[in-house]
Amino acid sequence: MSQTKMTAKHNAKMAAPLAIHGLSVAYQKKPVLRNISFEVTEGELVGVIGPNGAGKSTLMKATLGLIPSISGEVLVYGKAYKQQRKLIGYVPQRESVDWDFPTNALDVVLMGRYGHLSWFRRPGAKDKEFALECLNKVGMADYANRQISQLSGGQQQRVFLARALAQDAKLYFMDEPFAGVDAATEKAIITLLQELKLQGKTVIVVHHDLATVQDYFDSVLLLNVELQAYGPTAETFTQEQLQRTYGGRLAFLDRSIQPLSISEGKGE
Amino acid sequence: MQNIWLMLADPNMQWIFLGCTLLGLSSGVIGCFSYLRKQSLMGDTLAHAALPGICIAFMLTGIKSIGLFLIGAGAAGLIATFGIGYITRNSKLKQDAAMGIVLSGFFGFGIVLLTLIQHGSYGNQAGLDKFLFGQAASMIASDVITMTSVCVLLITVCTLLFKQFKLISFDPGFARGIGYPVAFLEQLLMLLIVVAVVAGIQAVGVVLVAALLITPAVSARYWTDRLGLMVVLSGVFGAASGAVGTWISASVSNLPTGPVTVLAATLLFFISILFGPQRGLVAKQLMRNRVKQRFNRESESLAKNSLKKEAAL
Numbered sequence: 305m306s307q308t309k310m311t312a313k314h315n316a317k318m319a320a321p322l323a324i325h326g327l328s329v330a331y332q333k334k335p336v337l338r339n340i341s342f343e344v345t346e347g348e349l350v351g352v353i354g355p356n357g358a359g360k361s362t363l364m365k366a367t368l369g370l371i372p373s374i375s376g377e378v379l380v381y382g383k384a385y386k387q388q389r390k391l392i393g394y395v396p397q398r399e400s401v402d403w404d405f406p407t408n409a410l411d412v413v414l415m416g417r418y419g420h421l422s423w424f425r426r427p428g429a430k431d432k433e434f435a436l437e438c439l440n441k442v443g444m445a446d447y448a449n450r451q452i453s454q455l456s457g458g459q460q461q462r463v464f465l466a467r468a469l470a471q472d473a474k475l476y477f478m479d480e481p482f483a484g485v486d487a488a489t490e491k492a493i494i495t496l497l498q499e500l501k502l503q504g505k506t507v508i509v510v511h512h513d514l515a516t517v518q519d520y521f522d523s524v525l526l527l528n529v530e531l532q533a534y535g536p537t538a539e540t541f542t543q544e545q546l547q548r549t550y551g552g553r554l555a556f557l558d559r560s561i562q563p564l565s566i567s568e569g570k571g572e
Numbered sequence: 573m574q575n576i577w578l579m580l581a582d583p584n585m586q587w588i589f590l591g592c593t594l595l596g597l598s599s600g601v602i603g604c605f606s607y608l609r610k611q612s613l614m615g616d617t618l619a620h621a622a623l624p625g626i627c628i629a630f631m632l633t634g635i636k637s638i639g640l641f642l643i644g645a646g647a648a649g650l651i652a653t654f655g656i657g658y659i660t661r662n663s664k665l666k667q668d669a670a671m672g673i674v675l676s677g678f679f680g681f682g683i684v685l686l687t688l689i690q691h692g693s694y695g696n697q698a699g700l701d702k703f704l705f706g707q708a709a710s711m712i713a714s715d716v717i718t719m720t721s722v723c724v725l726l727i728t729v730c731t732l733l734f735k736q737f738k739l740i741s742f743d744p745g746f747a748r749g750i751g752y753p754v755a756f757l758e759q760l761l762m763l764l765i766v767v768a769v770v771a772g773i774q775a776v777g778v779v780l781v782a783a784l785l786i787t788p789a790v791s792a793r794y795w796t797d798r799l800g801l802m803v804v805l806s807g808v809f810g811a812a813s814g815a816v817g818t819w820i821s822a823s824v825s826n827l828p829t830g831p832v833t834v835l836a837a838t839l840l841f842f843i844s845i846l847f848g849p850q851r852g853l854v855a856k857q858l859m860r861n862r863v864k865q866r867f868n869r870e871s872e873s874l875a876k877n878s879l880k881k882e883a884a885l
Contacts, residue, residue: 394750407742411798418752
């Protein structure tokens with residue numbers, strides 16, 4: 305992390321979508337995240353990888369201010385995240401809500417517009433049109449009026465993605481969007497990620513499946529309470545770094561790392 | 573039993589009837605949100621916690637007025653919610669256990685105070701014991717005016733902040749993410765519940781007032797998959813229960829309003845759970861039968877076809 309004066313100046317002009325300095329989070333007495341610092345480049349797909357309990361979701365929630373941090377600073381495009389909320393889109397874990405709630409898919413997507421609406425304003429025709437467009441992008445336009453409990457897990461995940469799209473943000477956070485979804489949804493999510501990248505948006509994804517990391521992400525952030533490594537996938541997603549991050553817990557590492565040596569050449 | 577129209581000819585009764593209907597309406601509306609936030613029992617806890625608050629308010633001032641009771645009950649409710657929060661945060665107890673402890677503790681204290689008041693020399697304490705099960709007939713015009721303003725307040729807030737309340741009920745994390753003051757909105761919702769409970773206590777009583785928050789909301793859920801409609805329906809169910817409760821308790825002497833109101837709401841619940849479209853038990857059974865018949869028919873024709881093929885061979 306060596307920064308010359310030149311790049312520092314450049315950063316001041318074109319601030320990074322996300323810059324985190326010395327972020328620490330503790331539940332009760334135990335630190336869950338210790339002194340995390342990193343900066344994300346605009347237009348990148350970043351995978352956050354680490355073992356269970358490494359603090360991946362916590363990192364995301366603390367960044368968004370959903371849980372309190374004990375120290376550190378989070379800057380979104382150079383300003384405190386509180387001032388930049390309209391630039392941020394968020395896809396929480398699917399299990400975090402009760403899907404038996406009395407509402408339909410379109411209505412959930414419309415919730416993505418709430419941040420752009422004034423306090424007493426209801427979403428209007430334009431918002432509905434936009435929400436439908438977002439549903440269409442995740443291949444769910446036909447399910448707009450479907451009660452959300454009647455959707456499959458993958459479809460629910462896509463509704464959440466569409467809601468984040470409806471936020472019309474520049475920086476997206478997705479908490480395990482690939483967890484427990486069907487093949488169709490996985491494909492829809494990847495297409496969407498690529499499209500967001502093409503539009504110059506930045507996406508940070510908490511990810512579980514080590515086998516797909518190299519295919520999906522430009523950069524990876526390896527996390528285990530502390531930041532283990534962060535950088536371009538080709539350089540960072542190495543056996544050595546993974547071993548360090550996962551400790552002895554990664555018995556299948558040798559197999560999953562196999563394609564690494566092949567793809568190492570295709571880095572940027 | 574008195575004819576309802578005859579009863580309504582009495583102007584005093586008109587007032588009370590209106591008050592109770594409005595009370596049911598507002599409790600039904602606000603109850604939807606507490607039910608969907610999985611805090612159905614919070615209303616019960618707040619109601620029981622309100623009793624000592626009301627007693628203390630009366631002991632300090634010697635006046636029976638909903639306004640003063642509201643302050644006492646609000647303060648007690650606040651202490652109760654803090655107590656529940658403190659217990660769940662600092663012990664391994666879950667919220668239901670914490671609620672149970674706080675609810676019964678406050679209620680016990682309330683009953684002790686109530687007994688003290690009964691034997692005290694306040695002069696006008698008669699009728700305070702009606703707070704246990706409610707007595708709509710004991711309401712006076714000013715009470716009804718208070719209830720009406722409470723109802724207008726609750727419905728106005730719920731209409732204006734509908735999208736906020738919807739979002740914090742469905743996905744509070746997301747609400748926080750887009751910058752909604754979730755803690756404030758949650759407190760506001762809690763405050764509205766306290767207001768509904770306290771306004772309802774005189775009519776329905778401490779013990780059963782929570783039913784007006786829970787039962788209409790749960791019943792309404794059986795008829796619709798849309799939150800907006802659910803809130804309206806729940807209000808209508810609550811209003812109907814309140815109306816029936818007042819009518820019957822006013823016509824049968826000394827019958828407390830609370831139990832009758834709750835019975836009316838419970839009857840509506842049974843109708844809903846049985847006959848609600850899609851979710852109702854009858855609809856579900858019919859659906860199951862239809863699927864079974866279709867499956868049998870299809871497998872029968874499949875079997876016939878394969879027989880035909882065999883015969884053709």
